[in-house]
Amino acid sequence: MRLKDRVAIVTGGGSGLGAGIAQRFAAEGAAVVCADINEANAEAVASGIAAGPTEAIAVGMDVTKYDDAVRLTAETVRQFGQVDIIVNSAGIANHMPFLEAKPEDFQRIMRINLEGTLYCAQQAAREMVKRGYGRVINIASIAGLRAGIGRTGYGTSKAAVIGLTRQMALELGPLGVTANAIGPGPVETPLTAVAHSDVTREAYLDLIPLKRYGEIEEMADAAAFLAGEQAGYVNGQILYVDGGYTAIGIARE
Ligand SMILES: NC(=O)c1ccc[n+]([C@@H]2O[C@H](COP(=O)([O-])OP(=O)(O)OC[C@H]3O[C@@H](n4cnc5c(N)ncnc54)[C@H](O)[C@@H]3O)[C@@H](O)[C@H]2O)c1
Numbered sequence: 001m002r003l004k005d006r007v008a009i010v011t012g013g014g015s016g017l018g019a020g021i022a023q024r025f026a027a028e029g030a031a032v033v034c035a036d037i038n039e040a041n042a043e044a045v046a047s048g049i050a051a052g053p054t055e056a057i058a059v060g061m062d063v064t065k066y067d068d069a070v071r072l073t074a075e076t077v078r079q080f081g082q083v084d085i086i087v088n089s090a091g092i093a094n095h096m097p098f099l100e101a102k103p104e105d106f107q108r109i110m111r112i113n114l115e116g117t118l119y120c121a122q123q124a125a126r127e128m129v130k131r132g133y134g135r136v137i138n139i140a141s142i143a144g145l146r147a148g149i150g151r152t153g154y155g156t157s158k159a160a161v162i163g164l165t166r167q168m169a170l171e172l173g174p175l176g177v178t179a180n181a182i183g184p185g186p187v188e189t190p191l192t193a194v195a196h197s198d199v200t201r202e203a204y205l206d207l208i209p210l211k212r213y214g215e216i217e218e219m220a221d222a223a224a225f226l227a228g229e230q231a232g233y234v235n236g237q238i239l240y241v242d243g244g245y246t247a248i249g250i251a252r253e
Helices: 016-027 039-050 066-080 103-131 152-175 190-195 198-207 216-227
Strands: 007-011 031-036 056-060 085-088 134-139 177-184 238-241
Touching: 007 016, 007 066, 007 103, 016 031, 016 039, 016 085, 016 216, 031 039, 031 066, 039 056, 056 066, 066 103, 085 103, 085 216, 103 134, 103 152, 103 177, 134 152, 134 216, 152 177, 177 216, 216 238
Parallel strands: 007 031, 007 085, 031 056, 085 134, 134 177, 177 238
Antiparallel strands: none
């Protein structure tokens, strides 16, 4: 029970990686707040958790709305008295080749993936610093480190999340709050069901030394580590959980 008596917010907690991380945190003893724009999904995950020994609530909210980020932290404190951990998993992907990028599409993905992370983490961190303890975990991506066809919006937003994570690590560290990111490789979720074509899937299997997609549970393992006491001296790091994808260059002879 690595997270006993901890209170965790997980944005994007209604689906995919966020749902898996919320469930893992609950299994590790944390009270969990599942925040998602899809309130029905967040409710389903939270009530599944609350049927077990740990407490969970759902908050319907849009991470791009500053007032919603304020309400998310306020609701968490009202319900559980504190915020110890926030995982920023809410995100979208889209296909955006550089020469075809449209302002509205670029702005939308930056607002959700980057601004949403900033607002939600900022509100939670303001609460964490009052108690001198906290963990911010941002879900970045391998696409934030390596370029990919059509990733002009997505990859750029995730590279910015990596930069933001380092910024938070610098400014929050002295106040007792660490900030790290996970850089997942491809994982089967509703997001990749739409975003990954057959060609993309084939390319990934070719490029990933472990020759498979990652599992939601493997991302939850990394999140539980970063959220726990054992990661107390880990700050400003990007933990790529990607089967070796970002480690390699030439892979054929
Ligand atoms: N699945 C992968 O292969 C993969 C790889 C690398 C990074 N990621 C990142 O992991 C995170 C989770 O992705 P996933 O694969 O679980 O996708 P997902 O679509 O299953 O989950 C994303 C969740 O975010 C929510 N969301 C979207 N916009 C929102 C908003 N404005 N406000 C609040 N909630 C909002 C969605 O409703 C959804 O429940 C994303 O940031 C994604 O970029 C995923």
